[in-house]
Amino acid sequence: MDIQQFLVDLRQYGLANTIPNISDKNAQFLRDMIHIGRVKNLLEIGTANGYSTIHLCMALRENGGKLTSIDYSLPSYNEAVENIEKTGMDDIATLIFGNALVELPKLTEASFDMIFIDGQKKRTLDFFQLAYPLLRDGGFFIVDDVIKFSEKMSGFYEFLEQEKITHSILKIDEDDGVMLIVKPKK
Numbered sequence: 746m747d748i749q750q751f752l753v754d755l756r757q758y759g760l761a762n763t764i765p766n767i768s769d770k771n772a773q774f775l776r777d778m779i780h781i782g783r784v785k786n787l788l789e790i791g792t793a794n795g796y797s798t799i800h801l802c803m804a805l806r807e808n809g810g811k812l813t814s815i816d817y818s819l820p821s822y823n824e825a826v827e828n829i830e831k832t833g834m835d836d837i838a839t840l841i842f843g844n845a846l847v848e849l850p851k852l853t854e855a856s857f858d859m860i861f862i863d864g865q866k867k868r869t870l871d872f873f874q875l876a877y878p879l880l881r882d883g884g885f886f887i888v889d890d891v892i893k894f895s896e897k898m899s900g901f902y903e904f905l906e907q908e909k910i911t912h913s914i915l916k917i918d919e920d921d922g923v924m925l926i927v928k929p930k931k
């Protein structure tokens with residue numbers, strides 16, 4: 746299996762079917778963060794068809810890491826399961842079918858080194874609050890689409906300001922960027 750070619754084809758499929766997969770630059774950024782942060786346990790909220798998940802798994806494989814990813818769309822989940830199997834990433838990725846708002850509280854606290862939030866934008870604050878206890882101290886969040894969709898993220902920016910949560914916005918694409926939030930060490 747040529748995974749690079751598979752990803753190129755999956756991106757084309759995503760474009761043709763309006764699946765909002767991460768950009769190439771974002772994929773490279775996330776993979777870099779996994780390497781720099783020596784990430785071993787990663788949580789993704791919003792699997793879609795598994796395009797970003799495969800990129801994350803490729804970097805995690807080099808660290809001997811694992812990934813959990815959640816999506817509540819059954820067609821997306823089924824496509825992701827197939828794509829993860831095809832690329833041989835099923836030993837790294839655990840895919841959960843369900844609503845993240847319900848599934849997150851079932852996960853083990855402080856178990857993740859990195860959490861990638863890429864679900865429904867208006868639920869970003871809910872995802873962040875529910876996922877916060879799941880991130881270990883010194884771990885970090887990456888939140889996608891924080892420039893283009895900032896207005897859809899109702900209450901998220903306000904919450905960060907109100908709670909004085911330090912955050913950095915990185916403009917990695919022409920029209921959008923991601924937010925980095927590091928959980929302070931106690």
Ligand SMILES: C[S@@+](CC[C@H](N)C(=O)[O-])C[C@H]1O[C@@H](n2cnc3c(N)ncnc32)[C@H](O)[C@@H]1O
Pocket residue numbers: 765766767790791792793794795796797798815816817818821843844845846863864865868
């Ligand atoms: C932007 S897409 C994810 C794209 C994917 N990360 C990629 O780059 O290939 C958002 C996904 O989040 C899922 N989603 C949105 N809200 C959710 C929720 N509350 N629980 C679980 N999945 C959710 C949607 O079904 C959709 O597949």
